[in-house]
Amino acid sequence: MNPYIKRIKDLSNRLDPQILAELEGGFFDKKFSKESYLLRPGQICTSHLLVKEGVARKFYKHNEKEITTEVYFHDDVAVSLDSYIMRKPADVYIEALTELEVTIIDYSKFHKVKSTYSEVMMLDKMFIEYYAVWFEHRLKEFQTLDASQRYLKLLEKEPKVVQLLPVTIIASYLNVSLETLSRIRSKIASR
């Protein structure tokens, strides 16, 4: 696990029991079936979705083509930041790639607890910080690496994505065509 995420988790676990109790009042669990959507364009994203079991992804459509921006596994948080923060309709889908179980952290309840306890506000801020830095790195990958380098980096940093997901989705995450990804893989295999 990323050390910053680990720090956020540790701090969360050490919160005052009183606060934890209040927080959990705003959590509830929900199951989604494979291929169903947790969020669609046009909806406002009013919660954070903490993945308990299964795999999900976020993607958007551009000229009929799907572009996957994130893949979520156990303990990852799925959210359309843009929609959640700006309180405007989302332009992305969040989709269950398998049977999925999530904990839903509702905005309004969470917001109240944050305003009361600055420790919670701080944890929320740390989560966004992590997100911002993650985006910065991902942008850098697109600016500096070609298709095969991006694939190798993914293999190194997120092997689960490569192992568990179909080529279509891996390709859309790397922003290359199916065919190119297939060629990259065969070239690597033949080395």
Add this chain to the structure above:
Amino acid sequence: MNPYIKRIKDLSNRLDPQILAELEGGFFDKKFSKESYLLRPGQICTSHLLVKEGVARKFYKHNEKEITTEVYFHDDVAVSLDSYIMRKPADVYIEALTELEVTIIDYSKFHKVKSTYSEVMMLDKMFIEYYAVWFEHRLKEFQTLDASQRYLKLLEKEPKVVQLLPVTIIASYLNVSLETLSRIRSKIASR
């Protein structure tokens, strides 16, 4: 000005005078000469730099090539998020492109005020949220637009960048070669 940034500014102005006074104790102004660096790789970024006068940019080097990630004008905040948040050595330069005057917001002082006043923590969080969403949009531009479309979008969203900066820097911001940018411009001019 972006509406979310406007909201942050309005809220800042409406802070309790007591808080404002404490905050300003941690601010100080500094001048930089053209082509000097406000931050270099290896240094830890321990402050936010609020531009009062002049233009600056952030860039990194990749295989000898400079890649400009952001350009800062009056009222923009320059910071290496990665270094500032993770408290680790930066891998970017922040450079004065003109004579430059900035207000330096020191980490440790700012941190103290944030822990005391949750309104300030909240404003800081809003700033990061803005940053994260900005990065998300910029990433999307690289994933969906070709070189000329990126140029046209920059012209539309940040005309000052195109008007005030040399082609070298505009090209490195769009992540295209000098020559390609030059060809894009001549093609657009001849329409």
Add this chain to the structure above:
DNA sequence: GCAGAAATTTGACTCAAGTCAAATAATCAC
């Protein structure tokens, strides 16, 4: 186990954008 569907690979061709080199144009120092 087999037919049909879906996913993946391979081939042939195209094109956006890069590189290297040379030519202009703009800017600066004196």
Add this chain to the structure above:
DNA sequence: GTGATTATTTGACTTGAGTCAAATTTCTGC
């Protein structure tokens, strides 16, 4: 102003990655 330096444009060529089409492999349900 003039020559020198720097910035920008133009030309010729190369290449990474896309598209469309066909072949092959893998996965289904029955």
